[in-house]
Amino acid sequence: MSIPSLEIKNLSISFGVGRSGVLAVDRANFRVGSGEAFGIIGESGSGKSTILRAITGLHDNYDGDVLIDGQMAPRPRNRDFFKTVQMVFQDPYSSLHPRRMIRATLMEPLEIYGLDRRDARIAQALSDVGLAPEYAYRYPHQLSGGQRQRVAVARALLLEPRILLLDEPTSALDVSVQAGVLNVLNALRRARGLTYVMVSHDLRVVAHMCSRIAVMTHGRIVEELSVEDLRAQRAEEPYTRTLIAASRAAVTAD
Amino acid sequence: MDAPATPARESLRDWLQAPTANSPRQARAQVVWRGWLRLISNRAALAGLVVLALLVALAAVGPWLTPYSALGQDLGTRLQPPSALHWLGTDDLGRDILTRILHGARITLMMALLVAAIAGPVGLAVGATAGYLGGWFDIVSMRLVDIFLSFPSLILALAFVAALGPGIENAVIAISLSAWPPIARLARAEALTVRKSDYIAAARLQGASSMRLILKHVMPICLPSVVVRVTLNMAGIILTAAGLGFLGLGAQPPSPEWGAMLASGRQFMLTSWWLAATPGAAIMLVSLSFNLLGDGLRDVLDPRND
Numbered sequence: 001m002s003i004p005s006l007e008i009k010n011l012s013i014s015f016g017v018g019r020s021g022v023l024a025v026d027r028a029n030f031r032v033g034s035g036e037a038f039g040i041i042g043e044s045g046s047g048k049s050t051i052l053r054a055i056t057g058l059h060d061n062y063d064g065d066v067l068i069d070g071q072m073a074p075r076p077r078n079r080d081f082f083k084t085v086q087m088v089f090q091d092p093y094s095s096l097h098p099r100r101m102i103r104a105t106l107m108e109p110l111e112i113y114g115l116d117r118r119d120a121r122i123a124q125a126l127s128d129v130g131l132a133p134e135y136a137y138r139y140p141h142q143l144s145g146g147q148r149q150r151v152a153v154a155r156a157l158l159l160e161p162r163i164l165l166l167d168e169p170t171s172a173l174d175v176s177v178q179a180g181v182l183n184v185l186n187a188l189r190r191a192r193g194l195t196y197v198m199v200s201h202d203l204r205v206v207a208h209m210c211s212r213i214a215v216m217t218h219g220r221i222v223e224e225l226s227v228e229d230l231r232a233q234r235a236e237e238p239y240t241r242t243l244i245a246a247s248r249a250a251v252t253a254d
Numbered sequence: 255m256d257a258p259a260t261p262a263r264e265s266l267r268d269w270l271q272a273p274t275a276n277s278p279r280q281a282r283a284q285v286v287w288r289g290w291l292r293l294i295s296n297r298a299a300l301a302g303l304v305v306l307a308l309l310v311a312l313a314a315v316g317p318w319l320t321p322y323s324a325l326g327q328d329l330g331t332r333l334q335p336p337s338a339l340h341w342l343g344t345d346d347l348g349r350d351i352l353t354r355i356l357h358g359a360r361i362t363l364m365m366a367l368l369v370a371a372i373a374g375p376v377g378l379a380v381g382a383t384a385g386y387l388g389g390w391f392d393i394v395s396m397r398l399v400d401i402f403l404s405f406p407s408l409i410l411a412l413a414f415v416a417a418l419g420p421g422i423e424n425a426v427i428a429i430s431l432s433a434w435p436p437i438a439r440l441a442r443a444e445a446l447t448v449r450k451s452d453y454i455a456a457a458r459l460q461g462a463s464s465m466r467l468i469l470k471h472v473m474p475i476c477l478p479s480v481v482v483r484v485t486l487n488m489a490g491i492i493l494t495a496a497g498l499g500f501l502g503l504g505a506q507p508p509s510p511e512w513g514a515m516l517a518s519g520r521q522f523m524l525t526s527w528w529l530a531a532t533p534g535a536a537i538m539l540v541s542l543s544f545n546l547l548g549d550g551l552r553d554v555l556d557p558r559n560d
Binding site for chain 1: 274
């Protein structure tokens with residue numbers, strides 16, 4: 001395998017210290033190749049979002065290594081890093097500043113990095129996620145959940161990163177809106193050759209988006225399998241089988 | 255009404271009420287417009303706003319409205335009760351009280367606005383920074399706030415004025431010094447609620463510096479409650495200013511400051527009630543209208559009321 005875009009080596013993250021400390025992630029390892037979509041699946045509290053926050057540096061006290069293109073990610077993370085790695089948050093209702101116009105939110109990275117043609121870039125970013133340019137002049141409370149999440153994707157892509165971390169990007173949305181956002185993400189990945197790391201508790205979403213999947217429970221990655229194996233139910237770990245069975249039951253119940 | 259004015263006004267209204275904005279300016283104007291509509295739909299707030307607007311107008315043009323001077327003495331007409339010549343009577347040196355009240359409005363409003371302009375930004379900056387950064391800055395600044403808050407604000411202001419020397423400028427500084435800590439505490443509380451929020455995290459991932467995060471992300475969240483708090487504090491600021499004047503530590507005679515007028519009228523309380531009653535009523539009216547406006551602003555600005 002050539003040098004992976006993103007590699008996690010022996011990543012451990014704990015909250016608190018001593019006996020009251022909780023080990024949220026226990027020696028996680030995975031590699032994601034360039035242009036690949038990698039999924040992490042697990043129930044709530046299994047530590048999957050914590051891995052993403054550690055990669056971005058939002059949780060800075062982790063043990064282990066985060067490598068981007070074979071290079072150690074700087075600690076604390078610097079601007080070059082954020083130009084390579086961006087993240088879309090789970091809840092679009094809390095990830096946009098409630099008192100700032102969408103335009104101001106989208107303008108921010110352009111100002112920080114001193115990029116030119118700002119209005120054109122904002123219009124382009126909005127149209128890339130399927131929003132009309134007039135949405136720049138709205139406030140978050142004037143948008144629906146799906147529209148907000150599209151804005152959040154547009155914001156993450158304004159710096160033209162190569163790696164996009166997706167923290168359950170559709171779990172806060174209606175099922176009818178989920179497909180729209182997922183299709184936008186898929187189209188963007190194909191068009192730009194982006195590398196995705198997607199965290200979800202929904203097997204169907206991950207199966208739709210990703211080619212390789214890691215299964216997490218209680219802070220540990222218990223199994224890594226391809227989406228074909230997942231579809232064919234060739235899981236080895238009992239936990240993965242339970243997860244697949246539970247998901248199938250949910251689908252049938254729908 | 256003439257014909258051309260109406261379409262222009264209609265189109266402005268349409269522009270403000272359009273369901274979607276087409277420019278940043280329009281979007282911002284629409285936000286202000288909706289806030290304004292909500293503010294004036296609150297009767298108490300509207301009343302406070304009207305009284306304050308009247309008062310500002312009177313303070314601006316008042317001195318030209320009366321034929322008398324605020325400082326000129328006329329011992330022949332001293333202690334006159336309210337009459338057609340002197341609507342609010344005259345004081346113990348024969349000065350027209352209405353004229354002095356109007357002049358005093360300037361002093362009072364100027365002091366209140368200066369204190370708000372100093373204490374508001376200082377409190378906001380310290381509180382937002384402490385709440386966002388945490389760590390040693392939070393500990394040091396909040397212990398300082400604790401020390402300030404452990405004294406009654408009037409006593410603290412008295413102590414500062416005693417140290418700085420009496421006078422309006424020193425009174426403004428002294429009141430500001432005692433007014434910023436509660437605002438800082440409030441701003442810190444607001445900042446604490448947002449420092450872990452996703453939109454702050456998202457901005458950090460865009461490479462925003464702490465300075466930028468505090469100024470552009472944390473402060474706008476703290477601002478509404480600070481504005482409300484400062485407006486509600488205006489009443490207290492005016493009372494403190496008047497209290498300092500009353501005790502002879504604020505504005506000095508013959509300045510027509512309301513507190514000082516109240517103090518000099520006190521000696522004649524039993525024989526000439528209007529000397530003390532008029533500045534007292536003026537203080538009450540301004541404090542009340544600031545309180546009403548503050549309550550209305552809270553309804554408009556507080557996101558929890560959305």
